[in-house]
Amino acid sequence: MNVNLNIKAEDKCYWCGMKSVGFEHVPPQNLFPKGHRNELIKVTACKKHNQDLSKVDERMRINLIMLSHTSKVARKLFNEKIIKGIQREESKGLGIDIANNIYEKPEGGGYIRVNFEHSDTYFEKIIRGLYFRIYGNQFSGTTHHFWNHSNDLSLSANAHFYYLELEKKYSDEWIVGNCKNKQVFDFKYFYCNDEKQFFVIMNFYENHKVIGISIPKGKNIEDYGVDIEKYLNVKLE
Ligand SMILES: [Zn+2]
Structure with a gap:
């Protein structure tokens, strides 16, 4: 054989x-x-x-x-x-x-109100699929997402804040996905070498914004919380 x-x-x-x-x-x-x-x-x-x-x-x-x-x-x-x-x-x-x-x-x-098992599976598949399509291989570790029309109460305030700041934080880095059916689906992405992380911002029907991230092995979403007090201090200075 x-x-x-x-x-x-x-x-x-x-x-x-x-x-x-x-x-x-x-x-x-x-x-x-x-x-x-x-x-x-x-x-x-x-x-x-x-x-x-x-x-x-x-x-x-x-x-x-x-x-x-x-x-x-x-x-x-x-x-x-x-x-x-x-x-x-x-x-x-x-x-x-x-x-x-x-x-x-x-x-x-x-x-x-979503069944989190459903939405996790659904978005994990899309995040992994887009990554594969762009880079031609897989990433190890897990995924996580943040959806503007679903209130994820399992997330800490800090993790929420992390997501809300992401798009601005990397504003110069996003690469557009060049989708052909933007009224249905569009995305932009980038890979952060320092964090070893893939970021993708997806848009469904020009109404739902879903931010997807890859999380390297050994880490979880709560490791990415932003220190809110520190952030506010920097802004006020
Ligand atoms: Zn497989």
């Missing part, structure tokens, strides 16, 4: 580096209505990381489409796909679930 030990980059899994068996879209294809599927981003994936996440993808799609009031593309998808799906008798539970977990402000925008 011949075992090929020299797996080429194009045969590697975007997540773990094992031999790929197929392609994955990052972000998932179901976010893009017809007419907005120009050059979608695809990565190669192994059997384990090519698994069917269609339930998570569908729930997250609904979350992202809701609260995208100003997006014509999101409205179109909502009217064409989501409404019909929810109205089906067998989807009754899903409709009630959405009503219970999405808070829409009368003036637009709002908050979504």
Whole structure:
């Protein structure tokens, strides 16, 4: 039996580096209505990381489409796909679930209560996929994200602050992702050599901003808290 030990980059899994068996879209294809599927981003994936996440993808799609009031593309998808799906008798539970977990402000925008397992899996896949697409290999360690329409109460105030400052802190460094369907998805990124960290700022339907980061092995998100008092002192000086 011949075992090929020299797996080429194009045969590697975007997540773990094992031999790929197929392609994955990052972000998932179901976010893009017809007419907005120009050059979608695809990565190669192994059997384990090519698994069917269609339930998570569908729930997250609904979350992202809701609260995208100003997006014509999101409205179109909502009217064409989501409404019909929810109205089906067998989807009754899903409709009630959405009503219970999405808070829409009368003036637009709002908050979504999410299943963190779902959103973590969903965004980890996209962060890893984009990294692989840009650099052609995987990063070790974990990922974390910050989503402007989901209030993550497990984060300390310092970690919140870290995220809120990131875009400004690296304002000269961001590289635009050159997406072809910006009304649906766009991103900018950069890799910080000092911190050994990948940063990506994603935008869904021009309404949801999600900041994704890679966290090197042995660290966790709370290690990145900014010393708020120190920061404020510097600003006041
Ligand atoms: Zn894999």
